[in-house]
Amino acid sequence: MESLLIKGGVPLCGDVTISGAKNAVLPIMAATLLTDEPCVIRRVPNLSDVKFMGQILTWLGASVKFEGDSVRVHARKIKGAGDYDLVRKMRGSICIMGPLLGRLRKAVVSLPGGCVIGARPINLHLKGMAALGAKIKIQSGYVEATAKKLSGAALFLGGRAGSTVLGTANVLMAATLAEGVTIIESAACEPEVVDLASFLNAMGAKITGAGSPTITITGVKELHGAEHTVIPDRIEAATYAIAAAATNGEITLRNARADHMHAVLDKLKDTGVKIDRAGSAITVRRNGKLQPVDITTLPYAGFPTDAQAQMMALMALTPGISIITERIFESRFMHVSELARLGADIEIEGPSAIIKGGKPLSGAPVMASDLRASAALVIAGLAARGTTQVNRVYHLDRGYENMDAKLRKLGARVERVEET
């Protein structure tokens, strides 16, 4: 297994090009199952999660060809059951359920197992499919959704923590081939949902209102092939922006969408960081002493839970008290104990972490537990004195394309080594 060896204390400076969004490309790849015609998706990031989705589509019978940063998928003939071994490895693969039900009127997928960041049930996904007329059966670790006919319906998809991103995506995809009109209330408004809807409309779907809490889908008989370029990854962009602030550096994010990052950029401004925007370039520059800020994670356009851990690393470096409250995933504080190994002073009180920041961090071996926690440990390691070894970087490779190479281009002293 590999780990990252980071010699900290170097201000990161220069340009970094933001890759396509992982959380847009996964449901968009699944959506290619809705047609028997070929589809081409561009700006596809080279990530292990993306490769997994490719394996799942291949397993279902589609031909999948990755060429440079594009993927060509042709789901001419497919079967309706997703392989347990593949699906359990990546929760995001639950989003094959909507397309399979939409196209075949039948979907059998393994129930996603537990996750370190929270229970992550799929009750809302199933509620949405049942509202379209599907019969849902859960048996021996699999969920089976079948329907003689799918009919449009008005449904409310809000849950304990508000809207659901992949739940909205699944219902949206199934409804494109249902008879009649579906109205999803309390739909997720994330840019990744909007990107999926624009791909589906390019395939001939009739979707309006994506990006708002009310999405209307007028079902069509069939969908055709289409080409699409994926939006940039706002969470990857946020991660590099926070790394610039943490290392007292100056980074220009190329090919980034500032209009998808208001909550993060606004909080960074509150810490005193300088942000300049020019077209699709955002320059983030540390501007003297950092100020502590309080954060509560919320569904989009609120502060993204996927940037919470990275901001906590920054607040650990910031003199003063800051409070970070996690409202989306009940146990998304796995990074706290590892940041403490670097010398951070953080206490957890229920859904909040109280950070007493400002103590200099010093390098140590730490363990990544999930994708965003590993990004936080990398940021802390870049700012710490001495050497930090981040173990289990396979978590990082799931969501960050060539992170160590991109960091080296910004001046970081980081190398990938075999875990000792």
Ligand code: EPZ
């Ligand atoms: C997506 O997960 C992202 N994953 C997550 O990113 C992201 O953290 C999350 O949205 C929230 O923004 C992908 O897009 C592949 P949810 P998703 O359904 O759709 C509860 C990363 O780091 N809920 O919006 O699975 C759920 O437990 C990953 O890139 C139900 O109760 O998240 C959570 O508390 C991690 N019942 C909340 O809703 C349901 O049926 C939001 O989850 C579904 C969800």
